[in-house]
Amino acid sequence: MVITDTDLQILEVLAQYYVLTREQIQRFSAAPISSGRSVRRRLLKMSLAELIRKHRIPVALPGKNGAAPVYYLTKNGTEVLADHFNDGTYLGLPTRQPRVDRLNHWVALNETRWTIEQAIASQSEVGLERWINEWETVNKSAHEKEQFYLQTKLSENPPLSCSPDAGFVMSLRGHKKVFYLEQDLGTSSPKQIAARKTKGYAELANRKLHRKHFPETTLDTFTILFITTTAYRSQTTAERIRTRPRPDLWLCIDQHELTPESFLYGPITLNYQGERAALVKPIETQKEIPC
DNA sequence: TCGCAGGGGTATTTCATCAG
DNA sequence: CTGATGAAATACCCCTGCGA
Incomplete structure (x- = not known):
């Protein structure tokens, strides 16, 4: 051919x-x-x-x-x-x-990714440094046995792991911040999600393991973007997360509201206190020591 | 040699039809 | 309604042959 x-x-x-x-x-x-x-x-x-x-x-x-x-x-x-x-x-x-049961997930995740890439490409202030999918090794250039994935096993007993769907780094005025993505397809209840996922991320934050995934970051914290199917689920999840460890890490987004414009200029995200904001804001407002 | 029509092959578009 | 698919029509490109 x-x-x-x-x-x-x-x-x-x-x-x-x-x-x-x-x-x-x-x-x-x-x-x-x-x-x-x-x-x-x-x-x-x-x-x-x-x-x-x-x-x-x-x-x-x-x-x-x-x-x-x-x-x-x-x-x-x-x-x-x-x-x-x-x-x-x-x-x-x-x-x-x-995997057959993941096809929907891939299609949705790629849709989100594309929207974010479009947003970044439309302006020059905020940059997208890197995008890693869950199956990709974080450090491709390293020796094979030193390579690892976003999926992180935090402890064996009790079993605790953290499996982001994707991770990326955005840069603004010299700062580089890590974002993890959770693409929700509405298959389990917000209550279950809040219970299941928050622990792993809290521990990830506690050990600052996001610096291992993305050594280039200048910030000690990261943000999890929870992209969900409806405004209701977005709101409910935000509420359920409130009583869980490290709710401050989470931002919920209804996928219908996610466009290149809203991604940059918002308001689009919902935090655990029910506040809506733009997405680039978290990078700007954090005063962290650069690496 | 130049210019150009025509042939063959491929890419793209249009149209019609079917399915969920 | 959107989307897949097949067939037909059309557009496009490259090459060749032929006469001036």
């Missing part, structure tokens, strides 16, 4: 986001491809050429009616990218089939 520029574009987008629907591939591409039909056509050809794989389970799209297949890279696909860009790091990308 002849690899066209469009194919490379598609491969690159998949390399960055791992799992995407056709619609997302089309929208996230650097040079957007106008027709959905032509993208599907390319995707079909690339599937036949084993550069990508189409998951056999279509994903119900949030806020939409139908369902759509999702696509991910194969080993062949990463090799084409590595060859073309002469960059071996592509070979390390995950190419295994995503």
